[in-house]
Amino acid sequence: MTGWDDSEFAFELRVCRWAELAWERQMNVDGHAIVARQIGTKRRRWDTVIIECDPVGLAARSAFGSDELDSDLLDVLVHAPAEWTWYRDALDHPGYPWRYVRESIHRAADRGLLKTRKRGNRIEIKRIAPYPDWVNRIVAIENKPDLDASAARALSAQLTHDVRARLADEVWVATADTDGSVSPALLKAFPVEVGVLSCSFSDGVNADSTRVDWYPTAIRSDADREIKGGQRSVTKRLVLAERAYGRGFRSYHRTMRPDCRHFELKRDGRALLPACAAKGTLPTPRECSGSCPAFEPEPPIWRTRNYPIEGGPGKSVVRLLRERRRRQRERL
Numbered sequence: 198m199t200g201w202d203d204s205e206f207a208f209e210l211r212v213c214r215w216a217e218l219a220w221e222r223q224m225n226v227d228g229h230a231i232v233a234r235q236i237g238t239k240r241r242r243w244d245t246v247i248i249e250c251d252p253v254g255l256a257a258r259s260a261f262g263s264d265e266l267d268s269d270l271l272d273v274l275v276h277a278p279a280e281w282t283w284y285r286d287a288l289d290h291p292g293y294p295w296r297y298v299r300e301s302i303h304r305a306a307d308r309g310l311l312k313t314r315k316r317g318n319r320i321e322i323k324r325i326a327p328y329p330d331w332v333n334r335i336v337a338i339e340n341k342p343d344l345d346a347s348a349a350r351a352l353s354a355q356l357t358h359d360v361r362a363r364l365a366d367e368v369w370v371a372t373a374d375t376d377g378s379v380s381p382a383l384l385k386a387f388p389v390e391v392g393v394l395s396c397s398f399s400d401g402v403n404a405d406s407t408r409v410d411w412y413p414t415a416i417r418s419d420a421d422r423e424i425k426g427g428q429r430s431v432t433k434r435l436v437l438a439e440r441a442y443g444r445g446f447r448s449y450h451r452t453m454r455p456d457c458r459h460f461e462l463k464r465d466g467r468a469l470l471p472a473c474a475a476k477g478t479l480p481t482p483r484e485c486s487g488s489c490p491a492f493e494p495e496p497p498i499w500r501t502r503n504y505p506i507e508g509g510p511g512k513s514v515v516r517l518l519r520e521r522r523r524r525q526r527e528r529l
Contacts, residue, residue, distance in 0.1 A: 233440065233445050251330070257329035265440050271435060271436065310325065346386070391411075392409065392412050402467050457494065460510075473485065
């Protein structure tokens, strides 16, 4: 299909699916791996994020639902008591007015994440379960299929920031395989701690689509993992992990138009990727929008014939992607 391999977005989705298939086995991960894309902080967003999880902790995390927990909810749930306690006695002072904490408590209760009751004028809280320590490691991958000297120089500052920030345990660059290892001259542009993956998706996505050209060095030390003076970084890491848990990498339908009559999913090896039947391409989110000249809403008749009443093929695509994410999580 013409244009099928052209965009960085297509490469990113393939790397994510490869990681889902092969990361645990190829990297000898002691636990399970959750894969997400476009996760980060205000200053830095990573193309692919892999959360290596403790299996027991990950199973316990499921008690808090399948949606992500933001930082305000985490501040409440992580410190929620085992017995009924006035919330101000149970929680540390947040550094901002308590009314915002009460809002988070009510949100948590509405989602069934926390038990609440009123004793007089006081709100008491009780946890439904201890919030688990489920995150072992965070791995960040920067995807650059067309890696050349100028691209390597441009990436260098970003990768140096990643190494110094130490939010991730490992940082990698994934690039397209050029029938040979990555040039040493390009490797010199990167911090020595950054690993390099060469990816070949000419036969579609499968577990053997990549090879390691350079192994990374662990960025975070054992002292960091013991949380000595690093509470803020640990909180950011947990928020990152929660975003990855809730979003995965199949949430691209949120920024595309699956309700277009030309939108479809096509198989590429062991991956299902978005495709545009009108253009014969794998479109980017920027291209797959209401302003696209080829955009045509689904005919209303599609939503009542051979499809559930709640929507037509576009809604079916969304349900399929969500179901695949759910099945992958249950497999873990």
